[in-house]
Amino acid sequence: MKFEYIHDPSLIENESFRQIRALTDLEHLSIEAQQVAMRVVHSIGIPTVASQLRFSENACESGIIALKAGAPILCDVEMVKQGITKRMIKTDPLCFLNAQGVPEQAKESGETRTMAALTAWLPYLEGSIVVIGNAPTALFRLLEMINQGAPKPALIIGMPVGFVGAAESKQALWEVHQKLGVECITLLGREGGSAVSSASCNALLRCIKGELY
Numbered sequence: 001m002k003f004e005y006i007h008d009p010s011l012i013e014n015e016s017f018r019q020i021r022a023l024t025d026l027e028h029l030s031i032e033a034q035q036v037a038m039r040v041v042h043s044i045g046i047p048t049v050a051s052q053l054r055f056s057e058n059a060c061e062s063g064i065i066a067l068k069a070g071a072p073i074l075c076d077v078e079m080v081k082q083g084i085t086k087r088m089i090k091t092d093p094l095c096f097l098n099a100q101g102v103p104e105q106a107k108e109s110g111e112t113r114t115m116a117a118l119t120a121w122l123p124y125l126e127g128s129i130v131v132i133g134n135a136p137t138a139l140f141r142l143l144e145m146i147n148q149g150a151p152k153p154a155l156i157i158g159m160p161v162g163f164v165g166a167a168e169s170k171q172a173l174w175e176v177h178q179k180l181g182v183e184c185i186t187l188l189g190r191e192g193g194s195a196v197s198s199a200s201c202n203a204l205l206r207c208i209k210g211e212l213y
Contacts (some may be wrong), residue, residue: 016042017213032060032207038184040159040198044191052188054174059155062183063129063204066094066154072124073129073201074153074159076114076138080196083198084131088205093131096120101112114138126151133197136165143172146180156184157200159192166190 006012017038024047026034037050067073073093075081081095096102096117106116114135121128121142130153132139139158146152158173159165170186177184185200206212 002081006138009049014213020047022213024050026050026162029055030060031212032064032204035207035212036060036200036203038213039203040187040196043193043195043199046191049187049189049191052183052191054186054188056177056183056185058090059183059185060204060207063155063157063185064207065202066127066129067201067204068208069127071154072128073131074121074124074128075198076117077134077194079194080198083202085135085202085205088202088209094121094124102180112137115141118142122150125153128153128155129201130158131197132156132160133192134160134193136160136169139169139173140165143176143180146182147176152180152182154183156182156186157197158184158186159197160199161190161192161194161196163190166192 018039020041024041026037029037033055037053040053041047041050070090073084074097076095077097078095081093084093093141097113099120102113102116106113112135115137118141120139139160158170160169167190170188173186
């Protein structure tokens, strides 16, 4: 049995992004935001989700400057961390979900582990890139921390997926980001996830390398 299909990886990628450009309206976005949007669509496979993306005024610029400087990349879960393209970064992304004491802290306080893990983010938050793709509770907690005076990241990529709190946490991020003085990229609605959020960070890293579609 033999099937006819494209198997050259460069041809697959080129054709994928050609189709994405043909199926989505990206002209209102900056070149950098277009790269993020295409990676998001590529990760989900649904062109219409591009209309749910929101970029704060200087989101891409702030993120790229921070990434160029080797800023810490803080991830809510290990799947997000593993999705960041390692050849493009200077230091490994950080995820404290399984750090010593975090499960016990979460159990004691009656909260999610992703919420408890954010305590360990404090020394790294200033000027960092935050990538949240799984846990709405982590995004809510981060906004609370910043409102209470925690250091501000250079960029929050907030794209948790799910039915409980996901859409609400992203709507909250979009509504309060200006008040809090933070830059953000988010995907409104239930859609999102580890692959989408890490792909958004990777898109900015690819912009630095000049790998554009």
